[in-house]
Amino acid sequence: MSDQLSAEDYIKAVQRPDLVFDRPELARAEFDVHPMLGIPVPASGSTAVVFRATVGGTTQALRFFTREDASTQQRYTALNAWFTERGLTGDVAGCRWVDDAILVNGRRWPMVQMDWVDGHTLDRHVEDLVEADDRTALETLAASWRDLLRRTQAARFAHGDLQHGNVLVDSAGQLRLVDFDSSWIAPFTGSPPPTEGGHRNYQPENRPWGPWMDTFPGLVIYLSLLALAREPKQWERLNDGENLLFRDKDYRPPHRTQVWSWVERLHDPQIDQLAARLRACCAPGWTATGDLEGLISGPVPWWTRTAAHPPAGAPPEATTAPLPIIPAPAQGTTTPVRPTTPVRPTAAPPRNTGTPAGPHPRSAARPAGQPAWWEQPPGPTQPTPTRPEPVPWAPVRNAGRWLREVGWALFAAVVTVLVWGLGRALVAASLTGLTSDDEAAVSALVALVPALAVLVLMVRRRRRRKRQRQPPGKAR
Template sequence: MSIPTLAEYQDAIQNPSFCFADSELKNGQPQLNNLGLPLPITGGFASVYQITNGSNKWAIRCFLREYADQQSRYEKIHKFLRSISSPYLIDFNYQPQGIRVQGKWLPILKMQWLEGQSLNTYIKSILNNQAALQRLADDWTTLVKSLKSIGIAHGDLQHGNILVCNGKLKLIDYDGMFVPTLAGQGSHETGHPSYQHPQRSGKDFNAEIDNFAALAIHTAILAVKCESNLWWQFNNDDNMLFSREDFANPSQSQVFAMLCRLPDREIVRRVMALQQACTDPVSKVPDIDITKFKSNTPDWVIDQMLISVQENAKIRANRFAFSFKMLWKRPGMGYVKKLKQVPVYQTKTRTVTKTRTVTRPRMVTKTRMVQKTRTVKKRKAHIPFFLLDDLFGHYYVDEIETYYVSEEYKESELRQETEQYQDTETYTEQVGSRSVEERISQYISGHEKSVKSVAFSDDGSLLISGSYDNSGLIWKCETGKIKANLSFHSQKITGSATVGKYCFATSSWDKTIQIWSNSGQKIRTLRIDINSRFYAIASNADGTQIAGGLGQKQVRLWDVSSGNEIHCFKGHTRKVLSVAFSPDANFIVSGSSDLSIRVWNIRQKECKFVLYGHTDEVNIVAVSPDGKLIASGGNDGTVFIWNAKTGNQLMKINAKASEVYALVFSPDSQYVISGGSDHIIRCWDVNSGREIGHLDGHSDSIRGLAISTDGTKLASCGDDQLVILWTLK
């Protein structure tokens, strides 16, 4: 029976009522892509489609490969799963004639559709949550033990087949599942190579086949809990931490080497168990508890390794601290110090006469009118006519009359009075003047286009920057003021370097290298005899030699004192973007857009070795101050650490930027600092690949980095036209 192609399945599923035999699927609708076609999720054995009918959703697996006992296998798996109960498994229905494609009925699997995150996606979401990662590791252990207690194995444990639904683990895709009724039949698949034992074959088919993958997943979860940066360094979206190559050559694996240096004894034991299992037969792989694991490495050796890791961490912590704050950025606001005279005052005391108002009581005499009465006799006539008064006579009556008299009385009242008294007071008196330093803010200009490079003077008091605006600027580190403007170049400046104790050098697209004094005076011009741009420049430690990287695939070396060219190194097949000297000045390292790094022997005038690892242009190279390491960064967003003596790759760091443009080692050679397209300065431990800190101050790609010899100052520049000086907190 011929198996339909993916396109043929898509065509059929556009009409569910016609293609499906299942009544629920007939009335359903497939999930569509942007083109209006059924959206498949494709794997090695099948493509999966989501069919929705009302509130119900199903996953329909349509097979892309066929094997002889397919139907009997699925029937046995289905029958066994129906006889057990597990919270980690889902039921499915194998339909031998489930879908009609081009007139032929073919088998499908009908399963419940689960809404959740794949294991990789879920781990990314909790990467900085150690408690959640520990719960996940515990839940994973419980799941694995649950399957073992039932006597089954999934057969293909990997991130895509493990879903996290509302915090609960679920397993999907049972193509390679082992159940007791399949014992002795073998398997048609051996699982994802980034999770399986390198020697596993179809004959390895029993209840123990999940041991290796379960241990690898559990170890990876615990490792990223201990050091989250491991995820960004080794995860490639199709694995967790390990790859097929790591399992095939565990002794040469970078990830195994780094995990053995983690400061956790239990994790190191698991790493060693997994590493040893890679070379042991499949049947001897320990279970997830590693209780029966007998390590070839004695416990005392593991203890000594942990002590060494902890001691080295303490030494590195004491030698360099990535703890910087921004001192200034240019262009931007700065401060000018000026002296001014201010008066000096002295406090004195004196006695003075003062007046105050007081309130006191006193007696006063007042006068008031008082009403009184008295009795008086009045004469009355018998007849009320005055003409008859004498005839008839009079009589007298008593009457009471009212009258008023004045009298004096005394009363107490409050009155305010003023009085004088003596008091002591303090006062200030100017007794002179003094000079004080005043900081006046002002805008300080800078470059007007992208700034490509920066370099410190030998004593760290000055900083040079080179820009695409054709100018170089020498800055005073203390104040951020411009000391000199180097405007001799006629085209973009692409590189800056310190030359000895008292000079700087700049390279440009104008085909010249200019050597300047610290005060900005031009001392010498180095020219080339071909039509080529300079892309990079470097000077050896004592300033006697200068190397330049050219667009014409060359590295050229000059003697500074005479200005004569010493040698032209050829070998790159595209432009040279970066150059660096070894501390002993015996070697030059160059990085090119041909994806390679070359190490040149200056005395023998030949290429010592070529380093390959980057998948895109190599933008920057750097050599550690102790001469033992080479760092490289490129457009692939990675930083590689190489052994400078052997050329062996020691580490690959995911720099969290699409492109890396700038690198510089710390003075103790224990850290490398990177800058790139993400606008962030990041510091990496060269022994573990762990990010130990970052600085955020730029708004566009970072193009150049420099650190002072004492490690107290860090300079950065970029496409935002800024030069920023950072200093230790």
């Protein structure tokens, strides 16, 4: 609507809580202010702004809408009751709708009053773990995420916008969900869907609003956390501030983007199975029909498997064992239970149904004299011997590496000198009123700053590329 308020309107209003609120506890609220500007500064979203304030001695999050169609009192009242009834109060930030809460521009507007979660958003928390190279904590976080989805989906609650900004990790490591404008619960069945459709980097195309809409983003986040637990340094290359690892373009075939290539290079059986399931969920027309646990535990579609899954000659009907449930650690536990490698059941041999009318579809690709896979005795097959690739003589290999390093160092030195010379000339041209000696000294010193900055950037880029070329599992 044309008279809907903006974030600036609310910022101006809450600077005088005694004038804009009529409830005594809100009128005495103390809002957190910016250390330099001295005014309340909210966290802004697509439909609302959130202020942190102390109300009645406790820290609260006050959420004001910038779109009038974002939510209603009936929705939040029903959600709050559902959280209490289904035992989800520890997994979500408690919320309470306050009608006619604040007076702005001569009209009263509603507000959602929520518990303030003292912690960080999911992406901020993951970044801290990545910088510390804490792979155990990342794997523990993945287990906690899977356990959270198991509880919320069993309680018939769907958040509707699972993404890094709507998942908070509190000071005790507990995951908490916030922002329920897109949420679904059983009493909402038959109601029109909300206007919000979820973050594009976590949702499939044409996602229907309903009980299982968290299955796809739940898998995206679970796979991302487990993959980072295997190789945390990829965060710097794949995270752009609007995702964890995957983006909306990664969900479109043929799945040959940067993140898919890296996931395949991990050669981890559990990661491969989760990636195969995510590729299957990206198929046009796919819709979630169950919870995340059922999706993970189900068979992997054979057409989505990577080459690392089926053994040579395995029929497409062979399925993989379900992924194990990784229990979340108990309070205070630092060492998580690591998942065991899934065991692939052996496909049963086909029954003899008589002589086929034509040649077997795989017989054309079989070398002469070699029995077909269904005629071979059970047991491991011997791999076909291959000629090993020649390994360069060690002194030659080391000399080549040394020459490359020297060449790069010379290139970096030349670039740095060129930047310094160009900067010195530009600074000297802008200086006036100095002697020639002073002018030369000042311009040389000032130009040294961008030259050193260029050198540092080149060194960091060089190190990043060297890390990316290292094979998975190699010690860094």
